[in-house]
Amino acid sequence: xxxxxxxxxxxxxxxxxxxxxxxxxxxxxxxxxxxxxxxxxxxxxxxxxxxxxxxxxxxxxxxxxxxxxxxxxxxxx
Amino acid sequence: xxxxxxxxxxxxxxxxxxxxxxxxxxxxxxxxxxxxxxxxxxxxxxxxxxxxxxxxxxxxxxxxxxxxxxxxxxxxxxxxxxxxxxxxxxxxxxxxxxxxxxxxxxxxxxxxxxxxxxxxxxxxxxxxxxxxxxxxxxxxxxxxxxxxxxxxxxxxxxxxxxxxxxxxxxxxxxxxxxxxxxxxxxxxxxxxxxxxxxxxxxxxxxxxxxxxxxxxxxxxxxxxxxxxxxxxxxxxxxxxxxxxxx
Numbered sequence: 015x016x017x018x019x020x021x022x023x024x025x026x027x028x029x030x031x032x033x034x035x036x037x038x039x040x041x042x043x044x045x046x047x048x049x050x051x052x053x054x055x056x057x058x059x060x061x062x063x064x065x066x067x068x069x070x071x072x073x074x075x076x077x078x079x080x081x082x083x084x085x086x087x088x089x090x091x
Numbered sequence: 092x093x094x095x096x097x098x099x100x101x102x103x104x105x106x107x108x109x110x111x112x113x114x115x116x117x118x119x120x121x122x123x124x125x126x127x128x129x130x131x132x133x134x135x136x137x138x139x140x141x142x143x144x145x146x147x148x149x150x151x152x153x154x155x156x157x158x159x160x161x162x163x164x165x166x167x168x169x170x171x172x173x174x175x176x177x178x179x180x181x182x183x184x185x186x187x188x189x190x191x192x193x194x195x196x197x198x199x200x201x202x203x204x205x206x207x208x209x210x211x212x213x214x215x216x217x218x219x220x221x222x223x224x225x226x227x228x229x230x231x232x233x234x235x236x237x238x239x240x241x242x243x244x245x246x247x248x249x250x251x252x253x254x255x256x257x258x259x260x261x262x263x264x265x266x267x268x269x270x271x272x273x274x275x276x277x278x279x280x281x282x283x284x285x286x287x288x289x290x291x292x293x294x295x296x297x298x299x300x301x302x303x304x305x306x307x308x309x310x311x312x313x314x315x316x317x318x319x320x321x322x323x324x325x326x327x328x329x330x331x332x333x334x335x336x337x
Contacts, residue, residue, distance in 0.1 A: 052261065075195060 018065075018091070019084050025060045026080060029053065040080040061087060093317040096121030099169040100316065101162065103152065103210070106133040106151030108279040109229065112305025113177055116313040118143055122175065125165035152206040153198065162213035162335050172221060175316045176214040177208035178228040178251070181244075189244040195245045203247035204254070211258055215267065224267035225316045228255055229308070230327060232275045232335050248273075252327050259325030268324035272311045275331025278302040299332030 023037045032047050042059065043049040058074045061067070061083060067090040069077075077083050100117050104110040105126035114124055124145040128134045134147040146168040150161045166173050169268060170212070181203045183196035207228055218224025233241055234248025252271050259269040274281065276293055282302055285293070294300050311330050314320055 052219075052264065059216065059220070 016077070016088070018087050019080075021064060022061065022080060022087065023086050025064060026057065029057055029060060037080055039084065040079060042079050044078070057083075065091065067091070092319055093313055094121055095175075095313070095316060098122045098174040098316070099125070100175035100177060100179040101125045101127060101165040101169075101170055101173055101210075101307045102179055103127045103150070103161075103206075105135045105147075106130060108177070109274065109277060109305050109308050110179045111137050112309040113179055113229075113312045114145075114309075116306065116309025117175065117177075117194065117316060118145065118316060120313050120317070122316070123169060125173075125315045127161060128180070137214070152202045152329070155201075155209065158206045158209045159213065161209055162217075166217055167200055173214055173217055174221070174223060175225045175227070176210060177312060177316075178210055178226070178286070181229065181231075181247070183241065183244050185240045185244065191242060199243040199247050199259070200250070203244070204250040207251055208254060211254070211269070215258070215262060219262070219265045219273065222266045224265075225320075226255070226258065226267065226269040227315050228269075228271045228313050229312075230271040230273045232273050232329065232331050235327075235329075235337050236335050239241050252277075255327075256325045263324055266321070268315070268321060270315045270320075271327040272308060272315065273327050274303060274308050274332070275328045275329070275334045276332070277308060278304055291311045297332040299334075301329060301332065303332055 026037050027034050030047050030049055041047055043054060058069050062069055065087050067087060073086060095117060100122045102114045102124060105114045106128040110192050114126055118124055118141045121223050123143055125148055126134055126138055126145060127148045127150045129151055131149045138145050153158050159323050182199060186195055211226055228251045230251045231248040233245045234252055237245050254269050255269045307330050311328050
């Protein structure tokens with residue numbers, strides 16, 4: 015797993031209070047990890063802070079899975 | 092009860108009649124304040140009368156770009172956190188609806204409602220992170236009852252109530268409460284200028300038989316800002332001597 019993936023995973027575990035093994039790259043934030051829309055907003059805020067990137071609303075809407083988040087952040091770094 | 096020691100608050104319209112009473116009440120309960128207003132001299136003079144290490148921030152709420160900067164400025168001035176936001180600033184541009192100009196409508200909506208929304212949106216971010224927040228908007232009895240000559244003002248105040256209910260539902264799970272305080276007739280420089288007949292006419296409409304004081308509003312805000320009010324959200328607390336019971 016890449017460094018980005020590790021850091022993303024850590025944030026997801028902290029914010030959603032889910033077990034680390036559930037946070038696979040294919041996991042959907044809403045369907046698999048129990049996030050609601052406000053959780054997604056918070057996660058995006060946390061990613062922005064952790065990685066120093068800006069995630070615009072239209073990009074944030076497309077982030078459905080853990081992998082989507084990792085790919086977006088990698089593409090900005 | 093209702094101790095605000097260690098908490099920080101941004102109050103808009105802080106040097107006005109009701110605003111200064113709200114700021115005074117929050118400071119008296121121990122909160123540290125960022126006082127916002129449009130007049131630097133008035134703000135500084137008022138801030139000097141309060142205890143505590145309070146800051147002043149001049150902001151023109153008619154300017155969306157300035158409004159967007161206000162919460163970040165306050166967070167910085169308050170040492171990195173904002174626990175309480177009080178949307179108190181408001182203006183009137185009274186006119187009968189048929190004579191009301193677009194500008195009169197726009198100005199009131201922009202300052203009373205849109206600026207409040209922008210401040211809520213900005214404040215929600217640090218409050219969500221902190222898992223704690225108190226947003227209190229000062230609306231008005233006329234936002235619920237209506238008032239001739241105030242279509243714009245009544246709409247803006249009713250808008251605050253609806254907006255607060257929506258935000259309350261969005262943010263409740265994060266420890267953030269969103270409420271309104273709706274003053275009735277409150278004593279001010281304007282009401283002091285009324286003659287006895289006018290004052291008597293107003294008082295006759297108020298079961299309590301007298302105008303309210305700014306401190307009555309301050310106390311209501313201090314309550315809603317407190318930790319003890321954590322289970323109260325999406326509500327409008329009417330402080331009007333019984334003139335409207337809603």
